[in-house]
Amino acid sequence: MSVRIGIMGYGNLGRGIECAIRNNPDLELACVFSRRDPANVRILTPGVPVYSADTAVEHKAEIDVLVLCGGSATDLPRQTPEFARHFNVVDSFDTHARIPEHFVAVDAAAREGGHVAVISCGWDPGMFSLARLYAGAILPDGKDYTFWGKGVSQGHSDAIRRIEGVVDARQYTIPVEAALEAVRSSTAPELSAREKHLRECFVVAEDGADLERIEREIVTMPNYFADYDTTVHFITREELCRDHAGIPHGGFVIRTGKTGWNSEHSHIVEYSLKLDSNPEFTASVIASVARAAKRMADRGETGCRTMFDIPPAMLSPLSPEELRKCLL
């Protein structure tokens, strides 16, 4: 019995879920929901229906787990509780500061509906969170560091696009190699934002725009750029399409800690990702969580979960016996 998955929202993440399902023989794409006119949405999988997002609840019986692919700013805070009343759901809510309130809202709705909801799945939050949790539980006398990149930050790219005279932009977050080395040297350094990451911007400006002003507005922009060493390159629209079309990302979670009666031994635990496609990797994590959500629901569990609550074995298509034999 394969797990029948519905996709709510068919952007980069939704397409990533569709691709991930293709890589997992025990998962099956049941249908795709879109806010666009279904007649105009072309998906990759032959024979799978596209429905209007408004009609989702009518298709309840076709779906074991509904994956919510909306944005964290406005879609998910509303959608996840709403759909958790009717479906087992998985989302990738990634506004770290608002996770506690999102959890509470989703938990109430999921319990009311008798469903399982797993929020904040992906790699950060998600796999990076797990790396922090495991390493912190093992090495309580220690310190952890998260570095992001090299990768495209959608939020920073959008911020540049809002500047007058900018046509398009791509911002890369880049970890500072010297900071990574300082952390790995086990001296538990204190590092400022500027010391940890560089920001590199590729900007397409309107013809005749004041490039000096645009650059100044970027590098002095509070919160986004002012606290970082930022480089700005003006390029053509063609160069942007040719050289910066991908959505790579990744990063490092490093914890250094001490053990021994007198803290005499040092240890370094490092988890890193190097991703060609941020949305496809995020989607691949979500696909494994969808499998686990179905299993939890089958056990009669209800309520909200995060990856912290899921026994790792539940994410795998292998049986517990196979896992012990082949991977332990």
Add this chain to the structure above:
Amino acid sequence: MSVRIGIMGYGNLGRGIECAIRNNPDLELACVFSRRDPANVRILTPGVPVYSADTAVEHKAEIDVLVLCGGSATDLPRQTPEFARHFNVVDSFDTHARIPEHFVAVDAAAREGGHVAVISCGWDPGMFSLARLYAGAILPDGKDYTFWGKGVSQGHSDAIRRIEGVVDARQYTIPVEAALEAVRSSTAPELSAREKHLRECFVVAEDGADLERIEREIVTMPNYFADYDTTVHFITREELCRDHAGIPHGGFVIRTGKTGWNSEHSHIVEYSLKLDSNPEFTASVIASVARAAKRMADRGETGCRTMFDIPPAMLSPLSPEELRKCLL
């Protein structure tokens, strides 16, 4: 209420558990059991009793979780089922090929006794197994690689010590840098044993021993060395004590995999450890598992588990709310 831990066996691992307990305010050392005469066992923690291993069951009421620190060859296959009848237990059974049968024996005993037993905890099996499971569940279209070292292999050091004319020896397993790079380059290479690891041996020989013969016996030893590029250095007993007293270890678990409708995107997931003290890190993992074992027992669970079955949140002293707020 702290978790009261008993330690069965007071060697490097047992002492590591004692140190790990000191780093975890919610864990408490209840007592230590030894096969030696308790009068001759000096432990680090003041005021904690040392008992004879034979009397363990008499001290049941003092202990929430008994950590078994014996060896995998002969101690644990007997001890873990035996003690799982009377205690919640954690072991670090690391004979990978025999884990399935160990699991079955321990599971039956733990169910019979109404206790929780967690086997094969540490870093391999343990954290490396988790790294393989998570990465494999996320990237089913991929391949994983485990590299060990640089670190001391007890088994290989012992094998050298059994050679005639050898007084003492220390063997380091070293991952081949070029192999690591080949794996990270995402071409999913097939690598032989020789291509993945080097073996470096530091040997103290008897006065007048035939060094050429010893070296030949080492590098041609089947299973242990014949399939590897092995270097042998003869050193003095003083040099061995001065330069090779530590028990460092570590390694890498790397999975490379593809996503996308036509497998067009590559990803690299890497987990690595660099450990000053192999037994103390292993003990630190076990300490976090002991906390989880108590929590599972408090929920009324019984039977055998591995780290694959433990929701990550259970390993942490932080509450689910704190974890979501601070680490997710």
